[in-house]
Amino acid sequence: MNVFPSFAELAFADLTTIGVGGPISHFVEPTSRVGIIEAVEDADRAGLPLCVIGGGSNMLAADDAFEGVVVRDGCRAITVPDEAAPVENGEPVVHVNAEAGCNWDDFVAFAVGLGLTGVEGLSGIPGTVGASVVQNIGAYGQEVAASVESAEVWDRETKRVQYLPAADLRFAYRSSALKTSMYAAPGIPGPKYFPTPRYVVLSVTFRLTHRSHGVVGNGQLAKALGVEIGDKLETTAIRAAVLSVRAAKGMLEDAGRYANPAMQGTKREENIRAALDSQRAATGVEGPDWDRHSCGSFFMNPILPAAVASALPADAPRFPALAADGSPAVKTSAAWLIDHAGFHKGYALVAEAPAALSSRHTLALTNRGGAKSSDLAALAAAVRDGVRSAYGVRLVPEPVVIGMNLVAD
Numbered sequence: 001m002n003v004f005p006s007f008a009e010l011a012f013a014d015l016t017t018i019g020v021g022g023p024i025s026h027f028v029e030p031t032s033r034v035g036i037i038e039a040v041e042d043a044d045r046a047g048l049p050l051c052v053i054g055g056g057s058n059m060l061a062a063d064d065a066f067e068g069v070v071v072r073d074g075c076r077a078i079t080v081p082d083e084a085a086p087v088e089n090g091e092p093v094v095h096v097n098a099e100a101g102c103n104w105d106d107f108v109a110f111a112v113g114l115g116l117t118g119v120e121g122l123s124g125i126p127g128t129v130g131a132s133v134v135q136n137i138g139a140y141g142q143e144v145a146a147s148v149e150s151a152e153v154w155d156r157e158t159k160r161v162q163y164l165p166a167a168d169l170r171f172a173y174r175s176s177a178l179k180t181s182m183y184a185a186p187g188i189p190g191p192k193y194f195p196t197p198r199y200v201v202l203s204v205t206f207r208l209t210h211r212s213h214g215v216v217g218n219g220q221l222a223k224a225l226g227v228e229i230g231d232k233l234e235t236t237a238i239r240a241a242v243l244s245v246r247a248a249k250g251m252l253e254d255a256g257r258y259a260n261p262a263m264q265g266t267k268r269e270e271n272i273r274a275a276l277d278s279q280r281a282a283t284g285v286e287g288p289d290w291d292r293h294s295c296g297s298f299f300m301n302p303i304l305p306a307a308v309a310s311a312l313p314a315d316a317p318r319f320p321a322l323a324a325d326g327s328p329a330v331k332t333s334a335a336w337l338i339d340h341a342g343f344h345k346g347y348a349l350v351a352e353a354p355a356a357l358s359s360r361h362t363l364a365l366t367n368r369g370g371a372k373s374s375d376l377a378a379l380a381a382a383v384r385d386g387v388r389s390a391y392g393v394r395l396v397p398e399p400v401v402i403g404m405n406l407v408a409d
């Protein structure tokens with residue numbers, strides 16, 4: 001087990017993509033499966049708050065000290081258990097297992113490099129394999145749900161390892177049974193298992209297809225590639241286009257974060273080098289790209305009853321969706337609501353404030369250097385309240401918010 005050498009000084013600011021958050025009392029990074037279970041169990045037995053952290057890319061922690069245990073999974077292996085690709089429904093299927101601490105984009109690069117399709121549209125999403133199934137990551141027409149065979153989890157309630165098939169993970173839009181196990185209601189922490197779910201992911205087995213081409217599943221991506229939605233293209237070309245569209249929107253993490261000693265060893269060196277090279281090429285500078293110091297999309301796209309959606313302006317985006325109870329509903333765009341409520345790219349509460357909306361994306365709250373969590377919380381509250389008064393819609397933060405309440409009454 002690695003206990004960070006100067007853990008007394010370690011803060012969430014060192015471990016999160018947005019670079020804010022207070023000191024951490026205890027930090028451990030076990031490098032074996034049993035070590036992780038023991039670390040989680042020790043914290044639970046002692047009744048201490050527990051935060052299992054991956055890449056810290058979906059997390060906004062308060063400036064106050066976290067008086068609990070932060071566990072980062074140091075197991076990062078990727079294995080291919082199939083000796084030969086089994087054919088299922090005419091498709092050559094390959095199962096790939098990745099340990100929860102594996103960097104997500106390391107996993108995507110590995111899969112694409114092996115000639116597998118299924119996750120190339122999720123290229124460049126920061127974070128880890130373990131967290132990918134907690135929030136059912138999605139982008140550019142793909143969701144991880146479509147490629148997950150099962151997850152191996154430590155159940156903190158029954159104190160047992162379980163293998164949960166995809167059906168039991170109950171994937172939904174940016175949600176899963178793992179995520180709902182830590183919330184009482186959207187954005188409201190549950191009484192027992194917040195900020196980490198009841199189920200701690202140990203590894204995930206993916207079901208990918210051995211094929212060199214993938215399907216372009218999204219209009220923005222199709223435009224970048226000069227093709228139509230539904231066209232088939234080399235997975236390597238899809239991955240490259242996704243990374244370049246993300247770079248243009250500031251929706252990649254700042255690769256410079258891996259120079260922080262607290263982040264060392266969490267991502268493969270060759271992939272850090274490649275990310276740094278393309279960041280330099282995209283921004284033309286050596287230093288940080290502040291638009292990338294974010295949690296990604298800060299608010300979830302609201303899923304509304306049809307009657308509420310019909311009261312929105314005629315040009316507000318509307319997509320068919322399912323409500324939490326499975327009934328038909330309408331999904332709208334949080335970015336559209338924020339922009340049309342008057343919060344445009346680059347918006348800040350005061351000029352030169354260290355917390356501002358990204359200059360490239362209205363949905364990302366960014367730390368422009370030296371921001372505190374309280375600055376970001378004030379900005380988030382202003383955006384949330386502005387949208388509510390303009391459209392009567394309650395925005396719910398997508399990141400896990402620790403030690404602060406950002407959900408409106």
Ligand SMILES: Cc1cc2nc3c(=O)[nH]c(=O)nc-3n(C[C@H](O)[C@H](O)[C@H](O)COP(=O)(O)OP(=O)(O)OC[C@H]3O[C@@H](n4cnc5c(N)ncnc54)[C@H](O)[C@@H]3O)c2cc1C
Pocket residue numbers: 017051052053054055056057058059073100101125126127128129130131132134135136137138139195196197199200201202250251252253292294295296297400
């Ligand atoms: C620039 C940027 C772009 C982004 N773009 C996208 C996008 O396109 N699509 C998308 O879906 N998301 C996106 N995100 C959000 C984020 O990358 C994902 O939610 C990601 O899966 C978070 O992974 P993580 O390891 O960083 O999780 P963390 O932030 O470390 O943790 C998030 C939650 O998961 C829990 N968790 C972490 N590891 C485990 C584990 N092993 N077992 C159980 N619980 C665990 C934590 O306790 C916490 O509750 C983006 C973020 C950024 C910064």
